[in-house]
Amino acid sequence: MKKSFIVFLILIVFLVSLFSAYLLKKEESPLSKNDLEVITNGVGVNIKRDVTEEDIETIADAGFKWVRVDITWEKVETKKGQYNFEDTGYDDLNKWLKDNNLKPYYILNYSNNLYEEKRSIVTERGRNAFTEFASAAAQRYSGQGAIWEIWNEPNFKTFWDPQPSYNQYAKLVKAVSPVVKKQDKSGIVVAPAVSGLNKDSLVWLESLFKENTLNDIDAVSVHPYRYSSPESISEDYIKLKKLIGQYTDKNIPILSGEWGYSMAQSPEHRLTEGQQANYLTRMFLINAQQGVPISIWYNWKNNGGDLNAREQNFGVLWYDSEPKLSYLAIQTLTNQLEGYHFSKQIHSDNNGDYILEFKNSDDEKILAYWTTNSNHNSIIKLATGKGKLISMLGAVRHVEWGKSIDLKFLPSPSYLVIE
Template sequence: MKFPIFLASMAAGCMLAAADFRGSELFDRNRIVPEGMGVNIHFFDHESGMDALKSLDMRWLRMDITWDRVEREKGVYDFSQVDKLMNDAKARGLRVLAIIDYANKLYEPEQKVISEAGRRAYSAYAAALVRRYAGHDVIWEIWNEPNNSGFWPGNDPGEYMELVKAAVPAMREADPQAVILGPSAYRVAPEYMEACFKAGLFDYVDAVSFHPYRRHRPEEVLDDVVVLRELMRKYRGPGRELPPIVCSEWGFSATQHDGENGQALRVPRAALLSLMAGIDLYIYYDLWNDGGDATNSEHNYGLFTSPPFLMEKPAAVALKTVAKALAGFRFSRRIGAEENPNRFLLEFVSSSGEKRYAHWSDDEKEHEWRVPAGFGMFSRVTMTGQKRIGVYRPGDRLVSGPAVEYLIPEAAKPENWKVLGVLLPAPDAAGPWQAEPSAEAAVRGERLATGVRDLSGAVDYWFRPEKEDFGKTILTGGDLDRSFLTLEFRLDAEGRPSVRHRVRQGQKWLEPIGTNEAVPPGRWTRMTYAAGWEGRRLYINGQMVASAPAELGPVSPAFHIAPAPLKGEAGQLKVISGDGFQL
């Protein structure tokens, strides 16, 4: 192949400069959710479509800047449609991944560019694009799926690389800072990728792009990335920086994946797995359904229904929830893979050090686990952005299934707690409790009147039992004037504590929660029970020993709370109302 002298000199300069992999700052920023997330579109001018994309809280769009729509007369470019796209994107704060494709019949009879004249014309077109939109937050991709015979007949990597070697130098001359991607391969395609790498792809592009489509588990993309990086190391050489990896297209058709709900299960997992795998840009395919035939897979990749209505599908809500639940956070690590390889528990960290988590399972089964130490208090948010009832803590039981769930920290809020009352012990009791509260809250007597119908908060009780108190109730709550109990602290015959209460719905006793560790006779013990919308927890001497999930309603009325007569001593009793109680 022959080039003019100026193109040959540009090629030499390109090969030196591209080793720096332009866009490193951009790709690093893309690791922060949702900076590296976007959606593929199929229009130049559609205000409602642009608004729908923006509503997802994405930062990128990907679009074909099809050659034969811009150059319909040799050497004459009509950029009016592209201008509209770029301006609309810029107005909404969206960056553009622009695909420079496909063949133009003015130069090539087939859907590929293999003639010298065709390569020259394509290169001129690509350079014109890059020059015109420099500074528009655009990155450029050379073709779409050239290893797919539908887009490049014969899918010959040698032919594709000849185009790359012709076009990229022209693009660098037009804008030396242009960020260029390739080969935009369908799936990881090891043989095709290797041929491109061997032919010098790294000397021309700033990132390697591919499309990890699959019919089964999204989690298989992790294996793809391992294969891809091994190939990259082979041809990049030991100790040399690897270029970023871009997932420039990946979608799930509702037709192939158990309907719209099955699609919605996979979309957020793909986005999270891309972050976990170190993929620097993730583009979902595509924005809206491309038709109305429910049996046609190509019609059902969309996050929205097709125009004019553009209604959100469950997958759109699921992807938007990724962007909102983890906004400002980077992937940090996967937790517990060695314990359960089918459960994914991913940690994300903000610049301030705050941590959030996402979890799910990859095998369509439910996997039970306990929240590890160090998580603190957190709330649970569903795949579709619904905050669940309750506040959870280390030791609580959770279940991972195929739907992603987010764990969002909840700071303890003492201002939400109110001391309803404190029942002081006998004046001569010498317990280890804290100093007496204000006189308004403290009383002496046999029982404490809470003054509320629904006790949602905590009961904090000090007692010093003797062995004779084992097997007995040590504290009760409810309407004690009518002997209607709603709360009961007990020690079993071995001295093991437990607590139970009634819920208003159905006026039923909930299953007791307790511990197998007996309290020591003759020593002061602090027993704290927190209950309400945030769940149920039992603490012994400040350590949580048992918990149960949140209930569907408040506890039954506890007008009065009173210690039971003990052979030992009853100490301070404190009743606190409010959500999110924490010792």
């Protein structure tokens, strides 16, 4: 009798273990270990709703894996309780994404004058209605490993009017997150898509974290725009990681949910086409070095033809859809680093020089290197070998070396593929 009981207990433990493993597998986040490590799995771009199917195909050709786009509440629900995803173009867009093996990064926003007076949600009625809208969207586009971002830049008055409120936003996150997770078990919920990553935004984030919101989300999304070069982000990420660690024991990654450089930054900060391509490439590389699993470049295409207008000149394509150098730069990066993850940063005696080592599953190595200073040559110690030098825009040169290699450091990253 006793032996039978022990066998019965062992069987129960075994079945419980199997069931638990099944649940974990079923609810696995799209930010799996592989996604967290492989740089090209996290490369994305922001689009506007007026993109065409050809745009989506071209985005895939560039090597982007994620597409970030608004699902605008007031566009979808023009009559109370009725959600129109078909005529608003979202069904077509979602189909194009699936056809091209692209993952959706959906932003659930903004307000709706059927329920709220301003561009914010400050009433229980508005919160309940927005939650129903979010539930309908998550159910309709479930099973794709989508990212679901709650709002966009709620710490910025333009997007949370008349006054940004971490308290009201926290209430929205707590209402929406469990509903979205229930409707789309393959998805991941992120917030708050905070505007800026600086002293002020860190204060706002800490206030939000004090509302216990980190227990409701899977990642913290930030928009670290700046006039300075991409490398300046490193200290800000360190501060944010430390802040997150003060308010949760969960492993909460940071997503660079929107970041780009306009060629018309300001009268004092103007970029050439080549400089924008440099910054784009370095942004993705630095984010990989900092352990940021997903990076979204803003924007896919210039919004207009005025070359002096900042907002119109973030695109990797010109307004007429012709590719910029930035398009060639991202295509080169994704082609070269497909399947590779960041391994380590190699020390350089020259301040401003960056040498990042990437490896793939076969332990093959690629070095991405550049400088934030002026052009110069530097001798790097390296085991005897041969390989290819590939420029930021894809030019290839075969090389061999002894115990060191003489590399030319430019503001535009180059790749040394070690064979």
